[in-house]
Amino acid sequence: xxxxxxxxxxxxxxxxxxxxxxxxxxxxxxxxxxxxxxxxxxxxxxxxxxxxxxxxxxxxxxxxxxxxxxxxxxxxxxxxxxxxxxxxxxxxxxxxxxxxxxxxxxxxxxxxxxxxxxxxxxxxxxxxxxxxxxxxxxxxxxxxxxxxxxxxxxxxxxxxxxxxxxxxxxxxxxxxxxxxxxxxxxxxxxxxxxxxxxxxxxxxxxxxxxx
Amino acid sequence: xxxxxxxxxxxxxxxxxxxxxxxxxxxxxxxxxxxxxxxxxxxxxxxxxxxxxxxxxxxxxxxxxxxxxxxxxxxxxxxxxxxxxxxxxxxxxxxxxxxxxxxxxxxxxxxxxxxxxxxxxxxxxxxxxxxxxxxxxxxxxxxxxxxxxxxxxxxxxxxxxxxxxxxxxxxxxxxxxxxxxxxxxxxxxxxxxxxxxxxxxxxxxxxxxxxxxxxxxxxxxxxxxxxxxxxxxxxxxxxxxxxxxxxxxxxxxxxxxxxxxxxxxxxxxxxxxxxxxxxxxxxxxxxxxxxxxxxxxxxxxxxxxxxxxxxxxxxxxxxxxxxxxxxxxxxxxx
Numbered sequence: 001x002x003x004x005x006x007x008x009x010x011x012x013x014x015x016x017x018x019x020x021x022x023x024x025x026x027x028x029x030x031x032x033x034x035x036x037x038x039x040x041x042x043x044x045x046x047x048x049x050x051x052x053x054x055x056x057x058x059x060x061x062x063x064x065x066x067x068x069x070x071x072x073x074x075x076x077x078x079x080x081x082x083x084x085x086x087x088x089x090x091x092x093x094x095x096x097x098x099x100x101x102x103x104x105x106x107x108x109x110x111x112x113x114x115x116x117x118x119x120x121x122x123x124x125x126x127x128x129x130x131x132x133x134x135x136x137x138x139x140x141x142x143x144x145x146x147x148x149x150x151x152x153x154x155x156x157x158x159x160x161x162x163x164x165x166x167x168x169x170x171x172x173x174x175x176x177x178x179x180x181x182x183x184x185x186x187x188x189x190x191x192x193x194x195x196x197x198x199x200x201x202x203x204x205x206x207x208x209x210x211x
Numbered sequence: 212x213x214x215x216x217x218x219x220x221x222x223x224x225x226x227x228x229x230x231x232x233x234x235x236x237x238x239x240x241x242x243x244x245x246x247x248x249x250x251x252x253x254x255x256x257x258x259x260x261x262x263x264x265x266x267x268x269x270x271x272x273x274x275x276x277x278x279x280x281x282x283x284x285x286x287x288x289x290x291x292x293x294x295x296x297x298x299x300x301x302x303x304x305x306x307x308x309x310x311x312x313x314x315x316x317x318x319x320x321x322x323x324x325x326x327x328x329x330x331x332x333x334x335x336x337x338x339x340x341x342x343x344x345x346x347x348x349x350x351x352x353x354x355x356x357x358x359x360x361x362x363x364x365x366x367x368x369x370x371x372x373x374x375x376x377x378x379x380x381x382x383x384x385x386x387x388x389x390x391x392x393x394x395x396x397x398x399x400x401x402x403x404x405x406x407x408x409x410x411x412x413x414x415x416x417x418x419x420x421x422x423x424x425x426x427x428x429x430x431x432x433x434x435x436x437x438x439x440x441x442x443x444x445x446x447x448x449x450x451x452x453x454x455x456x457x458x459x460x461x462x463x464x465x466x467x468x469x470x471x472x473x474x475x476x477x478x479x480x481x482x483x484x485x486x487x488x489x490x491x492x493x494x495x496x497x498x499x500x501x502x503x504x505x506x507x508x509x510x511x512x513x514x515x516x517x518x519x520x521x522x523x524x525x526x527x528x529x530x531x532x533x534x535x536x537x538x539x540x541x542x543x544x545x
Binding site: 070074077078081086089090093094096097100124 | 294295296323324326327330331333334
């Protein structure tokens with residue numbers, strides 16, 4: 001794949017929804033141990049609404065990818081106003097703003113998507129890497145995408161490298177101590193277990209990888 | 212506390228239906244969302260000013276929507292933040308082509324949702340700036356001013372911003388003046404009894420009989436000192452010490468004073484408080500330009516009062532003096 005068009009971005013959302021559905025009970029289980037147990041429900045519902053929006057989306061004359069992601073963000077925000085729902089929505093809205101007007105994405109644009117996605121959550125959630133959150137997947141993923149872009153890698157390679165970084169980031173959360181979110185109140189239960197928010201982050205990059 | 216309501220779950224929406232019915236020529240809701248309230252008087256080319264926050268604090272927040280003050284407001288459940296979508300709808304409705312300024316209290320839920328709304332508005336072509344009320348001196352030390360809670364003093368920010376917008380100033384100027392007012396206002400409160408959220412039915416914090424809590428927030432956030440109830444003059448002395456040490460008030464400084472009843476305190480007592488405030492200021496050589504005494508930011512049926520001082524210069528005096536009119540608050544040209 002040389003570039004991503006609106007069609008591919010739509011397939012990405014549909015794929016992400018499928019992955020959230022497939023992992024719904026796994027996420028609920030993880031979240032129950034150190035949260036309020038609803039993460040699988042909210043991600044499945046939120047991405048489900050995003051998928052419905054995508055399927056009903058009539059391609060406009062100018063196939064603005066940024067506008068599409070912005071509207072995906074708004075859809076998720078309305079569907080699941082929980083903390084994670086709002087954060088994921090923020091990520092898509094920020095990504096949409098970054099890519100506004102673009103009708104195709106090359107490797108540098110994909111890196112820009114990753115950067116905006118991560119910063120949307122870091123700014124809204126006020127979290128930094130190392131605090132055992134979704135940021136611990138999103139930030140390394142962005143760094144991998146940036147590196148691929150600087151090395152003039154093809155889009156396929158960039159996406160794969162980003163996905164691999166997200167897996168490594170997720171693994172690393174097993175040894176981090178939470179400093180924010182509901183998990184903060186369950187610190188002893190977190191040792192050796194992957195973070196549930198970070199798991200969602202990995203699934204998002206898995207969706208890109210399985211396009 | 213015995214209440215006048217129907218079903219607790221309908222408290223906020225029935226209150227809003229009553230407001231729209233009573234003041235239909237002045238305020239309306241957006242589409243069918245009762246919780247998105249806007250003025251019926253829209254001026255093309257004027258900066259739009261929006262606020263928002265939880266219900267339970269009337270006249271804060273929606274009571275300040277009207278001529279010379281604010282243009283729109285979204286409200287949530289009692290002490291709950293409205294949604295980012297609702298703030299976006301208000302923003303779009305009040306935008307007259309000159310941009311929008313959000314003025315709201317420094318509370319996590321509101322910041323999350325309104326910041327989100329500002330990003331969405333920006334994507335959709337509306338310039339939005341934001342300003343947080345941080346006037347409660349008891350909620351954080353001077354060195355962490357930006358962490359302070361917003362309480363009754365936000366009235367001064369509304370007044371100055373509303374007047375500046377009414378004078379058709381551009382967004383940067385409205386923001387600059389509002390920021391100046393915000394920096395110059397200091398507030399401290401004292402609570403005598405707790406309050407109740409209708410759906411909960413009982414207070415979620417305690418103030419024992421014969422006790423008071425200085426610095427308690429408008430949602431019952433803990434204050435800086437619990438002590439036996441003193442006389443009004445003694446309480447005012449203590450509160451004024453806190454305010455006056457928080458900023459420079461040289462002899463000859465002019466201030467505006469706001470005495471705010473928290474909901475259950477009779478107006479008679481607000482004036483007893485004002486009497487001592489005026490004496491303290493006179494002793495310090497600080498002169499009072501004008502005063503506001505009444506309910507400006509309540510907390511359901513909490514008994515207590517807050518004192519706000521707004522330090523003035525010529526600019527702030529000019530905009531505070533301008534007239535305004537809403538169903539809850541009116542002022543002729545001073």
